[in-house]
Amino acid sequence: MYFLSILFLAQLPVKKPLSMQVLSASRISTATEFPIELLKNLSRNYILGNKASVTMASSDVKPKSISHAKKWSEEIENLYRFQQAGYRDETEYKQVKQVSVVDRWPETGYVKKLQRRDNTFYYYNKQRECDDKEVHKVKIYTY
Incomplete structure (x- = not known):
């Protein structure tokens, strides 16, 4: 389905290229211009902008x-x-999710809640969850 839509869009006539600014509704003159420009500039974070x-x-x-x-x-x-x-560690989590503080249990200081990359949440207990048999699987990254 996605492949067919790209083939269809590739056959549409191309108007003059837009500058490297975020598209606004006032700049889109026809319905065919938006998808073509989107496909052209997707690799440059055209639509997502600063985020x-x-x-x-x-x-x-x-x-x-x-x-x-x-x-x-x-x-x-x-x-x-x-x-x-x-995630590798807290540093990567903060970069990807763009948060400044991670939810922690006040009693123990362990991480309480994390949001995965697919936006589902992991909730953790106050007590230790990493068994001794799992310790060797944990990777420690040095920056």
Whole structure:
């Protein structure tokens, strides 16, 4: 379905190209101009504007080294929870979700709630969830 719509759009006549600004309703003169310009500029975050640019710029932080945990600690517990939700660590979670504070249990300081990349939520208990047999699976990233 998606492939057929691209073929259809590719056959439509192209008007003069728009500048690299976010499309506004006043700039779209015909119904055929919008989809073609969208497809042309999708790789440059044309429609998403600043939000995508900020995400891409902040995702440039790459870890320098990776090691596996040998022994459980509170830091390993929190890393386990972030990695269960699909993130390397708290740094990546904050970059991707663009949040400044992560929900934590006040009694223990462990992560309470995380939002996955598909926007579903993981809720965690106050107590330890990373069993001793799972500790070796936790990756520790060094920046």
